[in-house]
Each structure stands twice: as C-alpha cells, then as structure tokens.
Amino acid sequence: MRSYTRQYDVALLGATGFTATLVAQVFAATLTSEIRWLIAGRNYDKLRGLLEKLRKLNPEGPVPDIQSIDVVNDNLTELARSTKVIVNAIGPYTRYGRPVVEACAANGTSYVDFSTETPWIEEMILIYHDLARENHATIIPAIGNSSSPSALIALLLADQYRILHGNDVREIVSCYGMKINGMSGGSLSSVVDVVDTYGIRHLLSPNPYRLCPSKETKLSQTPTSIPFLGHIKDPILGHLATSFTAPGNEAIVNRSQHPQQSIAQHPSFIYKEYMPATSTLQAIAIHMLTKLGILMLALRPFRTLLNRLKPASGSGPSAEITRTEKLAITAVARGEDGKELVAEYIYNGPMYYHTAILGTAAVAVLLELWRGTDRDDSGGDAGQRRDPDMSGILTPSCLGMPFVERLRAAGVKFDVLV
Template sequence: MGRRNRAGAASREDRQQGRRFPMGETSPRAEREFDIVLWGATGATGRRAAHHLARRGAENGVSLAIGGRNRAKLETVRDGLAGGDTIAILVGDSLDAAFMHDMTARTRVVVSTVGPFALYGSELVAACAANGTHYCDLTGEPQWMRAMIDAHQDTARRTGARIVHACGHDSIPSDLGVQFLQEAAVARHGKPCRRIANRITRMKGGFSGGTAASFVNAMKVRETDPDFDRLSQDPYALCPEGERDGPDGPDRMMPLEVSWDADLQAWTKPFFMGPMNSKVVRRTNAIMDYPYGRDFTYQETALTRGGIGGWWAAMSYTLFGRALLIAMAIPATRRLLQRRVLPKSGEGPSKEVRETGSYEMVMVGEMPDGTILKARITAQGDPGVRSTTLMLTEAALCLAEDADRIAVGGGFWTPAAAMGPLLRDRITEHAGLSFEMMDDEPG
C-alpha cells in the first residue's frame, strides 16, 4: 500500500524540522551554568547514569548537576561519584512548572530517567522546548511521545531545542542498527534495503521498577483513553501529519502467531517492545525525508530455532505473553502482580544480572533485486538497566559535546535522525555495543 500524501512533498513537520543552525550555533541561549543536568538521579537507572556521567564527564570537563525531589538521597548519590564535590544538586518536583523552567534555563542539556514519563515528564519537556535546552530520555511510551510532539514541536523548532526520546534499549539498537544496515546497502549497491526484519537472537537480563511502573501506567491509561489501542496499533503513529500511511500492517504487542524466517531458518515469536521500536524506526525514515524509501517495511520479532522444538518454544512464549497482558489489563490481577511479582520503584536487577547480561540482534535486509544483506548488533550488560544507562548517558554527552557537529536544528528527533553515526561511534567505544556486517556467514 503506497502513501496517500503527495509524492515528493514534505509535510509541515518535515519542513519545520529541516531547519539547520550554522555550525557551532545550537540554540539562542548556548551559554549556561551546566552542560548537563541528570534529572532523576536516585532511581535504579538514575544512580547508574550518575556514575557513568560523572566519570565520562570528568574526562572532558563537562559540568554536571544531578536533580530530583529528595535532597538526602541526592547527597548520598553525589558522595559516591567521581569528582562529587564539583557536582551541584538541584531539588524540585517534576510537576512544578516554574522549577522546571528555572532548571532548564541553567543547562544546555537535560537527561531524564523519571518515569512513567506520561505522569512525570511533560513539564520538563515543555520547559526544555521553551528554553532551547536539548533533552533526551529513555521512554518507551509512544502515546506520550505523540502528545509531546504535537504540543511542543513548533516551540522546539523555534528555540533550537533538540528533543530526543527513546535513548535507551528502546530504541537505540533498533534505530541505529537499521541506519547502519541501510548505509551499508547504499554503499554497496547504491540503494537502500526495501525491507528489514530485525530478529532478537539473544537477550539476558532483567528490568527496573521504573519500567514496570511505566507498563502499569499504560494499562491504566488504556482503561480511560479511547484512542489508546488505535495509537498503539498504528505503525505510523509517530510519523508527521500527512505521512502516516505505508506498507506495514498494525503493530500488535503480543499476537497469537509465530512465523518462519526463511533467511535465518528459524521460528520467530513476538518481541514485547517490537511495536515501540518499529514506530521509532519508521519516524526516522519519515522525518529524514525517506532515505530508506517510501515503501520501506520494517518488522521486529525474536528468534527461537528451527524444527518442532523451535515452534513450540515460540508458541509457548507467545501464549505466556498474551496471558500476562490479559492479567495486566484486569485491575485486580494487576495489583496482585504489582505486590508480588513486579519490581518496585527504585529497584532493579542485581549487580550479577546487570554485569552478566547481554543481547544480540540480527537484521536481515532485502534489496529491491532480492539480494540479502545481514548485520549483527551485540551488546554486553543487562539491556534493561546497564546497557540502557550507558546508551542514555552517551546520548546526553553527544548532545552536549558534539552540539556543533549535529546537523539538525530544533525539533523532536529520533536517535538516528538527530545523532546517527556520532552516537553510534560513542556507544561502540563506551557502551559495549558493536555493529558489524555478516558478509561471509551462511544463513
């Protein structure tokens, strides 16, 4: 199915985001007291982000402040940081619009770990957009992302604020991985892949209380928001207005189906965050004026293995996932899971899980002539906390240290559209990720 908008005509959001600042001019208010403020430094992810930012920032003289609502907890975090005596503490509330305005006016970049973002992130994004302050977070909440884009795109474009959501495991590996494979396709064949299937081949780790809280909040919002399911299933929900039609079908979080991957000779199963990551990849293509093509298709699932054993493993996981979604949608069982199963706010996986975790994805791209290209993206560390923390903080450092090398101006961007190879180089060197083409390996 082709797009219904005029061929070759950019949407209003595309035209707005096409604005560029001259090299070195990143916003009308470039001189700030801090280079980076980490908001939410006392949570499971925030504490680890603080340590990584302090260590990495000290290497290059980045001025850092940490913020949150509890001074005693913030002081405890600061006491354990490299160069802690030089790090400022900012105490305030996420719902205090005046405080958020003052805080964002003092820094060039804000990086936030405070979720659920639909509950605690809106005032901060509004303030960053108004003050020309660059921003990144680790949200996986597409409904909230859509709301922020609609509310603040014009302001961010005007002030020069670069707003970049989804800078954790959701959705940097998927977004930058697709960009990496497409760059290779163009370099080798002069054209991008017409379709890419992303297969999660290994994932070992846990998740934090913040992630659990975001999921719980999404289930609550679903009960009262009549548009929740429509937006969740719309594959182009994050694309600009007028650019929301294309060849991909609905994004279903846990469909009762498994499929056979002929390229990798194995069964696939639904991947829980596939719908979120896919929306980000499609937004990247749209706001960059379709470098992957207007009929580009993208799918993200997890891989099991071949044979009847692989089919049963995929189907068992699918049935369990569907049962969990049903349980989370029922208030009584949701409360039970919160009390007995899900991690609490501020909690996260153990140090052993964080350090020994890892993940791998294989992207299979098909050229217009049927030629198959494959890329592998691997990472060390638990994806939900350790790897996410490293990627998020490198995104913040990229916005701060590479500001004059980022080609795009103000607006709401994806990781690939805003930072692309700059961020890919950083997370390869400092966050334990690798990107490689699989040239000589059999399917």
C-alpha cells in the same frame, strides 16, 4: 530564537533512581574535567549521598552540583534555560514527563529520556514537536534498550546497503533477543501507568506508523499483517516470534524514516521486529503467552497486584543477578534487487547498565553539537544550536555514526556482516 546563559552542560533529573544512578556513575567515570553538570531530584539527602559516592568513584573527575526539584510542582524554566542537555530519568513518563519536555522545547534545550511509553511519545510529538523546532531544541525520547538499538541497526543497514548496492532498502527484518534477569520498580510502574492511561489497544493492535509526522503519512501506510499465531521463519534469521517490545521499536524506526530521513528512503520501506525462537511450537507459545499477558494487563486487579509485588521505587536487580544478561540483535536488509545485507548489535552485561551507556553516549554527541557557542563574561555559555535538521522531537538514529562509534568504544559489538 531566544538565547540564554547555559550554566550547566548536562543535568540529570531523578538522579537517585535505579537507572539514573547508573547513568550518574558512568558520567562520573567518563566526563572530562571541563564539563559542568548537575544531579537533581526530590530528596536532597539522597542526592548528597549519591554525590559522595560519585566523588569516591572518580576523585579527579568533575563534581556535579545538586538541586532539589519536583518536576510536577516546580517551574522548570530556569533549569531548562541554564542547561544544554537534560537527561530525564523520572518515570513513569506518562505521569511525570510532560513538564520537562515542555520546558526543553520552549527554551531550546536538548533532551533525552529512557521512555518505552509509545502513546505518551505520540502525545508529546503532537503537542511539542513544532515548538521544539521553533526553538531549535533536540528532543530524543526512548534512548535506552528500547529503542536505540533498533533505530541504530536500521540506520547502519540502510546506509551500508546504499553504499554497497546503490539502492535503498525495501525491508528490514530484525531479530531482537534480550536476556534480562530482573526489572526495576520504575520499569514495571511504566507498564502499569501506560495501560492505566491509554488501555491495551496499542499493544493488541499496534500501528507501527503512529509516530509518523502527519495524518497523511499514517493513512498512506497500512500496518503489516501479523503472521499466523505470531510465527515467521526467515531464511537467514530462522524461527521468529511475536515481541512485546516490537510495536514501540517499529514506531521509532518509522519515525526515523519520515521526519529525519535518517534511515531508508524507499517509499514503501518496512521494518519488522521479532524475538528469536527455536521452533514453530516455541514461537506459537511465545505469541500466545504475550497476548495473554497483554489481556491480563487490562484487568485492574492484575495491575494492582503488579504494583504491590514490584520492587520499591529506585531499586532494581542486583549486580550478581544481572551479570549474565545479554542483548543480541541480528537484522537483515533486503532491496527490490533481491540483494541482502546482515548486521548485528551485541552487548554482554547488565541491561540497565547498557541503558546508562546509551544515555551517556547520546549526551556526549549532543554536547558536541553545542560546541561553538559564545561564552559570556560569567563563564557560562550563551547561544543555541542552529541546525534545523536536528530540531524537534526526533529519534536516537538522528545522532548518527558519532553515536554508533561511542557505543563501540564502550564495548558494544555493532557491525555489518559482509
């Protein structure tokens, strides 16, 4: 395992993008003075403008360096070797993400991103998981609204069920309710790019075990059947409907179970996610509209229209529009003993800011894991994290309760309802 001087604690790539700007603002407001960080992107002038805003936001905070970088055409080795944690906010990841993952996996650099592009994550696992383990790199895709809350609520329920009832959870059913009033240009570009590259099969016939670590695991687990017309009525959660984001979140939770063993250890563990509905008819309507939307995405003219109508790159909904947004997740864990346990995850506020909070909290935990490295004469940090259980392409739940506690401190209501 190679060791490099780490000049920076954290580097934020694509810093002038809509989500990344929010991340930079949270960094500026919360990072302690000894943290050395970098904002990077293609447009140097925009980076300088962002730097001035960050200085005004927190005059006493650590001032980031700036660097112009093109992740497609530039060699990222030096950046990866000089940085402990890279936050990659340059999407669509299907188009731009691979070089950053490769550089981090090859150089023992921790990595997080905000991807919702499940087929791309699967590709990165197949290509770079073993390399990341060899070099003790922690690679965590999908740290944002999807799929951190899903992975964390499953983690919390599985841990607490085992503590309270002495058994492993057999099933977790989650009701994932998000009120979002607008999407950024980058989010819509990601949806279009994934369909352009991988088609719609993963959306129409999702396999919740596609991110599991081996063909044997995938083949041993058969996808659970979809309820008739997408409707289910849970005795605790009520009416539930098909969720567009569920396939990716379910895949992340199932990966958390197998390579990390950070969730349930029951051999037939099932995690299912839905969105809330008020009645059977509404659930059926949601299901039909969701499937229709997916079929529309298969039409190139429709995707072209979306590209033309989406917000400009780097832009997104205003603060006024997003003021009333909310994420509310309620999930119930059940065991073979018939016992149940309920947990909820609630955040009131803009969803993209919530993503920024998640990214910042994840970076803080990863930096804690870097503590104890040797310091060289130039003031940089040499050495690397040496915990093999935290190496490879993992999921947000690998950050455990330290991640949960930082989210609670940032205003997320996250509790088991006993």
